[in-house]
Amino acid sequence: MLHGGNHTHRDNLFTYSAQVTLMPEEAEDMWHTYNLLQIGDSLMASTIRKVQTESSTGSVGSSRVRTTLCLCVDTIDFDSQACQLRVKGTNIQENQYVKMGAYHTIELELNRKFTLAKKIWDSVVLDRIEQACDPTQKADVAAVVMQEGLANLVLVTPAMTLLRAKVEVTIPRKRRGSCTQHEKALDRFYEAVMQGILRHINFDVVKCILVASPGFVKDQFMAYLFREAVRQDSKILLENRPKFMLVHSSSGHKYSLKGRDNAAGEVKALEDFYKMLQHEPDRAFYGLAHVEKASEALAIDILLISDKLFRHQDVATRSRYVRLVDNVRDNGGTVRIFSSLHVSGEQLTQLSGVAAILRFPIADLSEPEDDSTSDEE
DSSP: OOEEESOOOGGGTTOTTOEEEEEOOSHHHHHHHHHHOOTTOEEEEEEEEEEEEEOTTOOEEEEEEEEEEEEEEEEEEEETTTTEEEEEEEEOSOOSSSOTTOEEEEEOOTTOOEEEEOSOOOHHHHHHHHHHTOTTSSOOEEEEEEETTEEEEEEEOSSOEEEEEEEEOOOOOOBTTBOHHHHHHHHHHHHHHHHHHHHHOOTTTOOEEEEEESTTHHHHHHHHHHHHHHHTTOHHHHHTGGGEEEEEOSSSSGGGGTTSSTTHHHHHHHHHHHHHHHHOGGGEEESHHHHHHHHHTTOEEEEEEEGGGGGOSOHHHHHHHHHHHHHHHHTTOEEEEEOTTSHHHHHHHTTTTEEEEESSOOOOOOSOOOOGGGSOO
16 A cells, blocks of 8 residues: 655646655555656655765775655656566756766665656546555455466455465376375475465455365365364464355466456456447447547446556547546546456457447447557557
8 A cells, every 4th residue: 555645636637846755565556656657757766876986095986875866757667577666767856976867767665755746647647546545455355276286376456466476386197096196296286385375465464365276176275274274283374264265267377366356346347348249239339539439429338448548658648548537437437447467457458448338329430440549658
C-alpha cells in the first residue's frame, strides 16, 4: 500500500505545480508507481551517485554517495518479475554532486519516499493513487497452483498476480511392481511446496490460500501438508487450516488460476462481453474508434479498458483514453480498468485494449477501425 501526502484535488486537475509525495511499502506499489509515471514528469527521490574525489595529494578516486535528485523523466523501465522500477532522466535542480542537465538513473526503493510532479493530473492518475493508498487493496489472497512436479506460489491482488516462488521437481514414473522412487520424489516435491508456503505467506495478512490443481494432486498435497503439520507440531499451519481452500485448475501454471482472484469483476465483464459479441453483436463494440462512437451516442453500459493504454507516452492519445473514461462515468456507465498483469488484461489487449457492452444496440459501424493508437510506446 502506497502512503501519500500533498494530494492534489480533483477540482484542480490542471495545476502545473501540483505534486504528491508517496512511499512504496510493498512490491505491488512499484507497479502502481509505474502506472503513475509519464515522460516529462518531475521525480524527486533519494539515490546513489558515484562521484570522483581528489585527495590533498592530488590522487583521484571515486566513492558512492547518497543524495536526493530531481529528474525530468525521460525513460521508465519496469521489471514485472522482480517488481523493480528504474527511472532515467536529466537533473533539473542544483545539486553538489550532479550538474544541471546531467543524466542519472534512479531505482525507486521500498520504504523510501519520492515526490512526483505533473503538468496535468487527470482522473485516471488520481484513481490510481486512491487505489494504491487504499489499505483494503492488499494481497490478502494467496494461491498454490500445482500439478505433479510443478507448483507456482502466487499472491493475488486487485492489480496483479505476483509470483513468490516456483517449485520444480522431476517425478519418475511409477514402475510395475514398485512405486518407491515415484513416492519419494512426490514427498520431496510436497516438502518443497510446504517450505515455500511457510517462507512466503504472511498468515497475519492473507485471509485465504487457494490450492489448485487438475485431478487429485491438490488433495494429496493437502493430506501431506497437514500430516506433516501434526508430525512437526507446526502451530502456524494447524491454526490457519480453515484458510486453505481446494479449487480446480487446468494445470500448475499460474495463468490457469484465471477467474479465481480479486479481479473476478473484470473476468466476469470480459466473459459478458464475449457472450454479447456472440449473441447480440450490435451491443458489443471494441477498438477505440468504435467505442468512442458508442460513447458519443451515450450507449455504453460497461467500458472495459486496459491500464496499458494509459501508459501511452503521446499526450494527445492518452488524453483520448482518459476522456473516454470520464465520458462513460459522467453518463452513468461503469468503467472496468484491467491490469495488463492479469490474464484477463492480456486477453483484452487482443481486442486493442478497449471494448464496451452497450445499453442498446447500434447498427454496425462500417468505417475502418483506427488501431494505430493502441500501441504502447
